Amino acid sequence: MAEEHKHGSMNTEVHEKTFEGFVTFTKWTVVAIIAVLVFLAIFAR
Structure with a gap:
């Protein structure tokens, strides 16, 4: 199964650059x- 999501753990560097x-x-x-x-x-x- 999928790994549990932990709030605030996502890498947003690519999103910020976009x-x-x-x-x-x-x-x-x-x-x-x-x-x-x-x-x-x-x-x-």
């Missing part, structure tokens, strides 16, 4: 979208 990458990707995507919107507001008339 989440950090997701946050970084999201941040730069938002910056890029804002830059495109500003560009369009200035030059697309």
